[in-house]
Amino acid sequence: MYRTLRSVTIAAALFGAAAAQAQTQSKGLHNTTKQFTAASEMALSDLSDPQEIKRTWDAALVRVPTGPGSSKWSNFDELQAQYGDGSRTFPTAIYMHGCSGIWPGTLRRIEILANNGFLVIAPASMARQKYARSCNTATSEGGLYRDVLRMRQFDAGYAIENAKTLSFVDAGNMALIGLSEGGIVAATFEPRSERQKVAARVIEGWTCNAGWYEYDGVNAPEDEPVLSLVGEQDPWFQDIWTKGDCTDALHPSNGSLSVVYRSGKLASRHELMENPRVQEQTLSFLRQHVDLP
Numbered sequence: 214m215y216r217t218l219r220s221v222t223i224a225a226a227l228f229g230a231a232a233a234q235a236q237t238q239s240k241g242l243h244n245t246t247k248q249f250t251a252a253s254e255m256a257l258s259d260l261s262d263p264q265e266i267k268r269t270w271d272a273a274l275v276r277v278p279t280g281p282g283s284s285k286w287s288n289f290d291e292l293q294a295q296y297g298d299g300s301r302t303f304p305t306a307i308y309m310h311g312c313s314g315i316w317p318g319t320l321r322r323i324e325i326l327a328n329n330g331f332l333v334i335a336p337a338s339m340a341r342q343k344y345a346r347s348c349n350t351a352t353s354e355g356g357l358y359r360d361v362l363r364m365r366q367f368d369a370g371y372a373i374e375n376a377k378t379l380s381f382v383d384a385g386n387m388a389l390i391g392l393s394e395g396g397i398v399a400a401t402f403e404p405r406s407e408r409q410k411v412a413a414r415v416i417e418g419w420t421c422n423a424g425w426y427e428y429d430g431v432n433a434p435e436d437e438p439v440l441s442l443v444g445e446q447d448p449w450f451q452d453i454w455t456k457g458d459c460t461d462a463l464h465p466s467n468g469s470l471s472v473v474y475r476s477g478k479l480a481s482r483h484e485l486m487e488n489p490r491v492q493e494q495t496l497s498f499l500r501q502h503v504d505l506p
Contacts, residue, residue, distance in 0.1 A: 259343045267371070269338050275332075275333065277333075278506070293379070304330060304386035304388075305387045306334070310335060338368050353449045356425075362428060383504075388415065388502075390414065400431045415499070420447070421441070440469070442494070444474045447483050
């Protein structure tokens with residue numbers, strides 16, 4: 214399994230984002246190709262199974278800055294060989310993908326972050342062998358498997374803690390970032406120790422409102438500023454349970470910021486980061502709270 218999943222990163226380095234996407238789809242890291250487990254066959258022990266969590270780390274996409282405005286796909290072995298002596302450390306973003314898994318938008322967001330100075334580590338939650346379908350992207354319907362949030366919170370915590378052990382990671386300059394379901398993880402993740410804390414968080418495409426209590430609000434400690442980005446007419450969140458935004462869940466005194474797009478094309482968009490304006494707002498926030506080159 215490790216050799217198979219590692220080939221995703223190698224393919225990306227050799228052939229670019231298009232090849233990376235083809236590889237991740239063929240290996241079941243995308244909603245259209247993943248062999249899902251029936252929700253009724255998922256056990257609570259599966260959520261925190263150490264072997265399952267490790268699979269998400271072993272399959273992580275990794276991209277490293279190579280200079281101003283540039284970056285490349287890499288892997289942990291390559292980075293260890295080059296920077297294992299501690300000669301360089303990188304501010305690091307843990308990126309949590311949405312319910313569709315790894316798709317072109319995932320790769321684009323990773324590239325944007327890496328081009329602006331972040332080492333990006335994106336755990337691939339669909340690398341778990343037991344994984345229930347949590348959404349239908351064709352109908353913008355989520356909530357198909359309630360425990361996916363708790364499961365992916367374990368993936369995020371492991372990634373943050375494991376990244377901090379790497380000699381080339383600047384452990385004091387880390388961000389937790391996610392889109393859609395990954396944004397819910399970024400919002401609700403609660404550190405279990407100091408080793409799981411980050412300097413800042415970014416939530417893209419989530420309202421902080423849900424009919425399930427564990428999906429509501431933001432669980433970031435008061436010293437972790439949060440940026441929330443959402444379109445007022447986001448097609449995924451228009452029912453009475455999920456409509457709204459994260460404003461009331463944030464601590465504005467710590468630099469947290471809620472951005473709600475109420476007009477123009479962004480108002481009805483779910484994926485926002487493709488827009489240059491959103492990119493600049495995101496990077497401006499991150500530069501305030503993370504020491505970027």
